[in-house]
Amino acid sequence: MPEQWPFIKMHGLENYFVILDRRDGSKPLDTEEIVRICSTSVGVGGEQLLTIERASDEGLRSGAYAAMRIFNIDGREVGACGNATRCMAYLLLEESGRDEVLLELAGGVVHCRRAGSMEVSITLGPISMDWRKIPLLREVDTLHLPIESGPLSDGAALYIGNPHAIFFVNQLDSVDMGRYAPAVQNADLFPEGANVGVAQVLDGQTLRLVVWERPGKLTRACGTGACVASYAALKRGLVTSKKIAVHLPGGKLDIELLQGDTVRMTGPVAFCCHGFLSSCK
Numbered sequence: 001m002p003e004q005w006p007f008i009k010m011h012g013l014e015n016y017f018v019i020l021d022r023r024d025g026s027k028p029l030d031t032e033e034i035v036r037i038c039s040t041s042v043g044v045g046g047e048q049l050l051t052i053e054r055a056s057d058e059g060l061r062s063g064a065y066a067a068m069r070i071f072n073i074d075g076r077e078v079g080a081c082g083n084a085t086r087c088m089a090y091l092l093l094e095e096s097g098r099d100e101v102l103l104e105l106a107g108g109v110v111h112c113r114r115a116g117s118m119e120v121s122i123t124l125g126p127i128s129m130d131w132r133k134i135p136l137l138r139e140v141d142t143l144h145l146p147i148e149s150g151p152l153s154d155g156a157a158l159y160i161g162n163p164h165a166i167f168f169v170n171q172l173d174s175v176d177m178g179r180y181a182p183a184v185q186n187a188d189l190f191p192e193g194a195n196v197g198v199a200q201v202l203d204g205q206t207l208r209l210v211v212w213e214r215p216g217k218l219t220r221a222c223g224t225g226a227c228v229a230s231y232a233a234l235k236r237g238l239v240t241s242k243k244i245a246v247h248l249p250g251g252k253l254d255i256e257l258l259q260g261d262t263v264r265m266t267g268p269v270a271f272c273c274h275g276f277l278s279s280c281k
């Protein structure tokens, strides 16, 4: 009988995750296992695999309740995921019975709090537009990127624990993401790739956004993408408010740009299913 691992599957605006609790100190998953678990044909199906880990000594000193690691469908570990952070926070808020928890991510400790029965607010950042931090291959004006792909031009590059390129267009529905976003994602300028967002400004406090995320797929929602799109829109003078509603194919996120280039995101979380995974070893 293969080893059985309990899992939970959750989604935030249809951005869906497989969650494993590894706080018992189980050995790290290898790439083959992560790819299989995230596969919709032979696994549970997830756009990211999330593991709950014990907080590090440094995290504990900062008051972190637990840590989270995030893996893309190709097994690569990534530094941030907004929708995943809300889902994980919900589980930890329920487990602890608290209204607020601190969650340790690769890039630092994130403050998370209940914002409704199935709504969570998290504070991410600081957002950086420093080319070394994103990272970019060389120094360029990160508010006006020298990259073009079809209708995508004059984009911005930002970092919020993971790298993003954001483009603003007048007609979002006419942009074929699968055709034009990969060239940006894989451009030499982004040595670690980038999540590629295309946004349309609806009014001074409302955006529409679609994201082609690493390692090469369209997602129904991207929380970190919504944060950096709002930040870039304000920097460009395309919105007037620091409270921005971002409409994604999977639903709406409320973004609030705060002091010190940090950002608060509020949005829903939902359960899909839970059960046991069989180890493939």
Ligand SMILES: N[C@H](CCC[C@H](N)C(=O)O)C(=O)O
Pocket: 015, 072, 078, 079, 080, 081, 082, 083, 084, 162, 163, 195, 213, 214, 215, 219, 221, 222, 223, 224, 225
């Ligand atoms: N959907 C996630 C972001 C996933 C980013 C990941 N694909 C990467 O490579 O950085 C979010 O809600 O922020």
